[in-house]
Amino acid sequence: MPGIVAEAHRLVDAARAALANEARPRALLADCAGRLDQPLRIALAGSLKAGKSTLLNSLVGQDIAPTDATECTRVVTWYRYGSTPSVTAHAGDGARANVVVRRGGGTHGLTFDLDRLNWNAPAPREVDHLEVEWPAAALAHTTIIDTPGTSSLSREVSRRTARLLTPDEEQAVAVPGADAVVYLLRRLDAADVRFLERVGAGTGAAQGVSGPLGVVGVVSRADEIGAGRIDALHSARDVATRFAGELERTGLCQAVIPVAGLLAFAAATLRQQEYAAFEALAGVPVDELSAALLSADRFARPDVALPVAPELRAQLAERFGLFGIRMAVTLVRLGVRDSATLAAELTARSGVDELRSVLDVQFGQRADQLKAHSALTALARVLTAYPGSPADALLPRVRTLLADVHGFAELRLLGRLRTDELGLPPADLAELHRLIGGSGIAPHLRLGLPVDAAPSVQRDQAVAAVRKWRSRARHPLADQFTATACLTAARSAEGTLGLLPE
Ligand SMILES: Nc1nc2c(ncn2[C@@H]2O[C@H](COP(=O)(O)OP(=O)(O)OP(=O)(O)O)[C@@H](O)[C@H]2O)c(=O)[nH]1
Numbered sequence: 001m002p003g004i005v006a007e008a009h010r011l012v013d014a015a016r017a018a019l020a021n022e023a024r025p026r027a028l029l030a031d032c033a034g035r036l037d038q039p040l041r042i043a044l045a046g047s048l049k050a051g052k053s054t055l056l057n058s059l060v061g062q063d064i065a066p067t068d069a070t071e072c073t074r075v076v077t078w079y080r081y082g083s084t085p086s087v088t089a090h091a092g093d094g095a096r097a098n099v100v101v102r103r104g105g106g107t108h109g110l111t112f113d114l115d116r117l118n119w120n121a122p123a124p125r126e127v128d129h130l131e132v133e134w135p136a137a138a139l140a141h142t143t144i145i146d147t148p149g150t151s152s153l154s155r156e157v158s159r160r161t162a163r164l165l166t167p168d169e170e171q172a173v174a175v176p177g178a179d180a181v182v183y184l185l186r187r188l189d190a191a192d193v194r195f196l197e198r199v200g201a202g203t204g205a206a207q208g209v210s211g212p213l214g215v216v217g218v219v220s221r222a223d224e225i226g227a228g229r230i231d232a233l234h235s236a237r238d239v240a241t242r243f244a245g246e247l248e249r250t251g252l253c254q255a256v257i258p259v260a261g262l263l264a265f266a267a268a269t270l271r272q273q274e275y276a277a278f279e280a281l282a283g284v285p286v287d288e289l290s291a292a293l294l295s296a297d298r299f300a301r302p303d304v305a306l307p308v309a310p311e312l313r314a315q316l317a318e319r320f321g322l323f324g325i326r327m328a329v330t331l332v333r334l335g336v337r338d339s340a341t342l343a344a345e346l347t348a349r350s351g352v353d354e355l356r357s358v359l360d361v362q363f364g365q366r367a368d369q370l371k372a373h374s375a376l377t378a379l380a381r382v383l384t385a386y387p388g389s390p391a392d393a394l395l396p397r398v399r400t401l402l403a404d405v406h407g408f409a410e411l412r413l414l415g416r417l418r419t420d421e422l423g424l425p426p427a428d429l430a431e432l433h434r435l436i437g438g439s440g441i442a443p444h445l446r447l448g449l450p451v452d453a454a455p456s457v458q459r460d461q462a463v464a465a466v467r468k469w470r471s472r473a474r475h476p477l478a479d480q481f482t483a484t485a486c487l488t489a490a491r492s493a494e495g496t497l498g499l500l501p502e
């Protein structure tokens with residue numbers, strides 16, 4: 001077991017032993033210990049209808065998360081790996097009920113029937129959250145939590161999401177349910193900023209021990225920006241860049257990426273029949289097709305003459321969106337000749353590949369640190385809330401780890417780099433970002449070298465980086481924040497050096 005996870009485990013176990021006679025802390029700490037052994041938990045959050053469930057389906061590659069207006073989209077739902085599919089409703093008091101899963105008609109995915117639940121308890125309960133176990137490879141190392149929209153019309157629904165990510169408001173002691181957050185926005189509004197500020201309250205310099213350490217932003221339903229023009233992903237990228245600028249000033253996200261989740265999912269599940277339809281549509285004169293694609297209703301109308309049956313057209317519109325159809329037809333016109341190539345091209349243009357790689361760099365490669373940070377944060381809360389036992393003696397060590405673990409420092413700095421003015425030229429800023437793991441934590445990535453660079457070259461580069469960043473940190477004109485950032489970079493370089501063979 002890696003160092004920081006093992007140390008967090010030891011501390012949690014010691015606290016459990018010391019607080020074994022108190023029910024509430026015992027339960028919280030047992031949960032804490034369990035989480036260290038389980039996959040990383042990533043929550044998808046964002047405003048109502050931002051496309052969270054659709055994005056979850058495209059990340060998993062199967063339509064397991066219900067979309068649109070069914071009751072089950074108003075409940076926090078956990079998606080975990082399981083060898084056989086099952087859906088369970090959990091009540092706040094631990095009671096459970098099996099949930100019947102229905103497959104929707106046509107292109108619709110699953111629906112969870114919450115009307116008839118058989119509780120393993122004498123009386124019906126209110127559902128606190130759902131747990132879906134599903135045999136999907138994407139869930140093997142990551143548990144994904146789908147949340148109801150935060151600025152939803154119902155305050156109660158918003159609260160369910162807030163409780164998961166920023167529990168302090170409602171409960172004296174609680175543990176944030178997620179280790180990292182993907183926040184979806186279609187535009188930036190005050191409610192998003194408020195929510196992100198609350199999530200991020202614990203990640204800043206104050207280490208106010210609150211939310212998870214990793215937050216990545218997604219400009220969602222990116223194809224709808226620019227009114228479905230063929231260059232929508234470019235205009236979406238411009239919007240995302242603007243968002244990124246605004247978000248960076250607030251310091252709320254580590255990265256912002258535009259993603260067309262609907263297109264990503266349709267591409268991942270592209271059917272031969274759909275490919276054939278795009279081929280047929282590519283033969284239609286450009287003006288005629290553009291006129292038919294003015295709206296989804298118009299495109300599916302039987303009296304609009306097109307070489308594809310109206311039902312199939314309706315399916316294309318629902319699965320790909322108008323932008324996706326235009327994009328697919330354009331790609332066929334440009335020479336794509338088979339469905340596998342089309343699927344790959346559409347996937348690349350949806351932005352989901354880029355999101356996957358950012359999630360891997362920011363969350364996947366740092367899963368141990370993120371999990372250990374959640375556990376230590378929770379442990380600090382429990383120890384503070386239940387003083388007066390021998391476990392008190394553990395608190396200083398927990399606080400020291402939260403403040404000093406170098407991986408935590410890197411993550412905090414990654415989150416703040418763009419927010420705060422560092423007194424460094426752009427090239428140095430880029431190098432610092434790379435050194436602290438902004439492009440990935442493998443030594444060659446940190447050092448900016450090719451993957452096959454000789455160990456001696458890597459060592460020389462690492463030694464030079466240690467020298468350079470130590471001396472930057474000591475520069476008499478460096479302000480406090482810049483000096484600390486340079487020292488963090490020097491430590492990252494030292495850590496990298498330690499990983500390289502002699
Ligand atoms: N054009 C387009 N539509 C999308 C995209 N993602 C989602 N949608 C549509 O937006 C609607 C809402 O999508 P959901 O995935 O249910 O959104 P959500 O954020 O989970 O919604 P709630 O859970 O109800 O807050 C559905 O009709 C989707 O088909 C996208 O990338 N492009």
Ligand SMILES: [Mg+2]
Nearest residue numbers: 052053067073
């Ligand atoms: Mg949803």
